[in-house]
Amino acid sequence: MTKTDAPSMADNLTKLIGNLKPLKAFVNFSPPKIGPLEIEAVTQALTSGWLTTGPRAERFEKVMSEYLGSQGALALSSCTAALHIGLKVMGLGPGDAVITTPLTFVSTTHAAVYNGVRPFLVDVSPDTGNIDPQKIADFLETECVRDSDGFQLHKKTGLKVRALVPVHYAGHPVDLTALWQICGSFNLSMLEDAAHALGSKFNDLSVGHDGHRGFESQDLTSLVAFSFYATKNVSTGEGGLLTSPSPTLLARARKLAAYGITDARRIWARYSPKGTWAYDVDEVGFKANFTDLQAALGLAQMSQLGEFLDLRVRNVQIWNAAFSDIADLVELPTVRKGAVHSWHLYPLRLRTKKLNIGRDEFIKALKALNIGTSVMFIPIHYHSCYKDFLGYGQGDFPIAEDFFSRVVSLPISPATPKNDIEEAAQLAVKLLKQNAKLG
Numbered sequence: 221m222t223k224t225d226a227p228s229m230a231d232n233l234t235k236l237i238g239n240l241k242p243l244k245a246f247v248n249f250s251p252p253k254i255g256p257l258e259i260e261a262v263t264q265a266l267t268s269g270w271l272t273t274g275p276r277a278e279r280f281e282k283v284m285s286e287y288l289g290s291q292g293a294l295a296l297s298s299c300t301a302a303l304h305i306g307l308k309v310m311g312l313g314p315g316d317a318v319i320t321t322p323l324t325f326v327s328t329t330h331a332a333v334y335n336g337v338r339p340f341l342v343d344v345s346p347d348t349g350n351i352d353p354q355k356i357a358d359f360l361e362t363e364c365v366r367d368s369d370g371f372q373l374h375k376k377t378g379l380k381v382r383a384l385v386p387v388h389y390a391g392h393p394v395d396l397t398a399l400w401q402i403c404g405s406f407n408l409s410m411l412e413d414a415a416h417a418l419g420s421k422f423n424d425l426s427v428g429h430d431g432h433r434g435f436e437s438q439d440l441t442s443l444v445a446f447s448f449y450a451t452k453n454v455s456t457g458e459g460g461l462l463t464s465p466s467p468t469l470l471a472r473a474r475k476l477a478a479y480g481i482t483d484a485r486r487i488w489a490r491y492s493p494k495g496t497w498a499y500d501v502d503e504v505g506f507k508a509n510f511t512d513l514q515a516a517l518g519l520a521q522m523s524q525l526g527e528f529l530d531l532r533v534r535n536v537q538i539w540n541a542a543f544s545d546i547a548d549l550v551e552l553p554t555v556r557k558g559a560v561h562s563w564h565l566y567p568l569r570l571r572t573k574k575l576n577i578g579r580d581e582f583i584k585a586l587k588a589l590n591i592g593t594s595v596m597f598i599p600i601h602y603h604s605c606y607k608d609f610l611g612y613g614q615g616d617f618p619i620a621e622d623f624f625s626r627v628v629s630l631p632i633s634p635a636t637p638k639n640d641i642e643e644a645a646q647l648a649v650k651l652l653k654q655n656a657k658l659g
């Protein structure tokens with residue numbers, strides 16, 4: 221490379237890194253932990269004579285509902301599909317709106333839009349990055365009015381606010397007591413985006429447990445959506461799950477995930493000696509079912525979930541211990557009382573005022589040192605497709621925006637060897653130390 225080709229960024233990067241030596245091999249941000257159990261389980265499924273939704277998917281649903289403490293569970297092709305179908309079976313459609321967080325993946329808001337539903341955003345709490353219950357109440361009290369049926373109408377748009385869609389950010393549970401209280405006061409249902417929350421507990425109950433709802437109401441429904449995407453706490457490559465205390469809702473979701481075929485559970489049985497070819501489709505559904513190959517992988521992963529979660533905690537402790545040296549330069553993820561964190565993510569926030577290095581440069585320098593990271597999340601209202609559509613601008617959600625501007629997710633996968641995490645942590649600390657402002 222000639223001198224004129226060399227971008228100034230590269231020079232700057234060299235300066236930031238100083239004489240730190242990169243790790244020998246790249247530490248991936250979030251590799252899945254796949255071993256002989258998974259390989260054996262998938263191989264058996266491959267030779268079982270049935271590849272798509274069947275007995276293994278059914279067994280997986282049973283394992284999930286027992287683990288989570290939910291009466292029913294429906295395995296689906298993705299969490300995005302679970303959120304999409306979830307809002308539909310709650311009865312939401314055009315003219316309706318939901319309240320969600322700007323600090324999430326676009327799946328959360330896309331799912332509303334697929335149904336013709338408008339997502340309203342409400343800012344997050346600075347400690348957890350979760351939607352702030354007080355700000356939800358403020359939004360409902362100041363920007364909405366109650367109609368004669370007891371629903372909240374958004375004054376400016378006339379839309380009916382029907383549900384909360386909170387996200388358990390990074391695996392720290394939202395305050396379900398506070399949120400269900402709001403649901404009770406304002407006649408709202410709740411669909412939780414629990415993509416990060418497999419292993420999370422709130423007040424001793426798993427996220428996804430039927431017992432979180434603090435009151436009885438026929439109308440207010442509760443659904444929880446999980447993800448088994450490649451990077452999540454349990455992975456089936458792609459996959460999702462809905463839980464609910466309502467068998468009726470799950471039955472309709474099951475039908476909708478299989479084109480609208482009325483007896484979706486019978487699809488695989490159709491090909492058995494006792495099956496019949498006849499079926500009826502009574503509404504236009506989707507194609508979002510879960511395969512037995514995915515289920516085989518998921519069952520093998522679930523049998524090790526306890527170990528996976530323990531390894532995540534161990535990795536978190538390695539990062540925490542390393543950063544305890546430079547507590548003035550970084551903000552560690554916190555865990556509130558009553559919360560069990562699933563540690564899907566380890567979102568570190570830089571105290572950028574104390575550093576000569578910004579978040580983006582920090583990430584570039586870590587990459588040059590062979591440490592993979594990610595950023596969760598680019599706020600919803602920053603994305604081109606939502607900017608004009610939702611009419612929000614920079615400055616509308618200051619806590620989420622500040623969170624995003626300083627956050628980086630560090631590697632804590634159970635598949636990553638302890639030694640790699642330790643070396644990565646030491647390097648990250650040295651990098652920050654040598655780029656700290658003096659005094």
Ligand SMILES: *Cc1c(COP(=O)(O)O)cnc(C)c1O
Pocket residue numbers: 297298299300301324325327328387413415416446447448449458459460
């Ligand atoms: C990963 C993720 C999703 C989407 O999950 P898929 O299974 O990939 O559809 C939804 N919401 C959040 C917060 C996520 O992190």
